[in-house]
Amino acid sequence: MSEQALSRDRVIRTLPLTHWNQPHHDSGALASLEQGNVLFLPHLSFTLMPEELKLLDPALVAPKRKNITFDPQHNRVRGLARQQYAQQVTDLLSRYYQHCLQLIDALLPEYRHAVHSPSNTLRLHPVSTWRSKSSWRKDDSRLHVDAFPSRPIHGERILRIFNNINPHGENREWRVGEPFPVLAQRFMPHLSGYSPLSSWFQQRIGMTKSLRSRYDHMMLQLHDAMKADRKYQEQGPQVTLSLPPGSSWICFADQTPHAAMSGQFMLEQTFLLPVSAMLNPQNSPLAVLEKLMQQPLL
Incomplete structure (x- = not known):
């Protein structure tokens, strides 16, 4: 495993918050997040x-x-095998959602009125279990950036807030990779072209919920190309992060290359964010890819 050109200080910014609604006046935190750091x-x-x-x-x-999911806008839980626990799971995930809103208010107030389409998950399986049962494309222990196969997001950002709730003292082990502009340039030659006809057909037969844009196509291609490249997985620039129980972490999962290597029991909250709401939209994957390809992707 290579850690060339990367260090822990390069990919992670540690913050001292102890409460979800604790104000934190550090403009550098937002800038660091938008640069792809955790x-x-x-x-x-x-x-x-x-x-x-x-x-x-x-x-x-x-x-x-893979997980139990919760849609807070419709108060709906999916993926639960035992319906007698539906209310308790709903209450737990709803409370986590409210905590995450408080955290955005306190730490990222510039985003508060722009984040939308919230969803969260209760992740109960050990990483080793779903890794052994997944195809390479779904194996999240391989470095990747997030992209939604069936739900095109047309350039919007994927902001995620994680918390390790393991009651047995087990860390969540992550790998984090190189900056997105370097990553995109590295894999650009391996990405296939976009077909508007294919995008139309995929929506027509219900594979996607809306037309897949050129941007969504490129992000899915990047996601797959990273995971398929075994040499890059083993030797690409990366650092290891140990995330203990009782800790939280935040990243733009569409920008920060990441992989979950071990751990069990985690909460995760997802929001979408328009590029226009960013402090520096030029850091977005949309802007980076458009610059590399020298064409609009939406």
């Missing part, structure tokens, strides 16, 4: 209530589902 909050824990500890059971996840 914001690490080692003392920002999310405490489960005693009766919620029984929810930390992989048997609660429906067969063939």
Whole structure:
């Protein structure tokens, strides 16, 4: 595993927050996030209530589902195998969503009125379990940037807030890769061209919820090219992060190359953010790819 040209200080910015609504006046945090770094909050824990500890059971996840998901806008849980726990899971994930809103208010107030389409997940399986059962394309222990196959986002950002809720002291181990502009330039020659006809057909038969833009196509191609390149996975620039129980971390998952190597029991909150709401839109994957390709992608 190579760590050339990367260091922990290059990819992670540690912040001292201990409460989800604690104001933190550090403009550098937002700039660092938009540059593709991970914001690490080692003392920002999310405490489960005693009766919620029984929810930390992989048997609660429906067969063939990776995680339990929650849509806070419609108060809807999916992927739950035991419906008798639906209300408790809903309450847990709703509370986590509210905590994440408080964190954005306190740490990233510039985004508060722009984030939208929230969803979150309760991740109960050990990383080793879903890694052994997944295809290479779905194996998130391989370095990748996030892209949605069925839900085109047309250049919007994927902002994610994670929390390790493991009750047994087990760290979440991550790998984090090189800056997005370097990554995109590295893989650009391996990405296939975009077909408007194919995009139309995929929407027509229900493979996608809307037309897949040239941008969405390129991001999916990048996601797959990274995961398929075994040499890059083993030797590409990367650093290892140990994320202990009781810690939180934030990144733009469409920009920060990442891979989950081990761990169990985690909460994850996702928001979409328009590029126009960024402090520096030129840091967005959309702007980087358009510059490299010398053409608009939307």
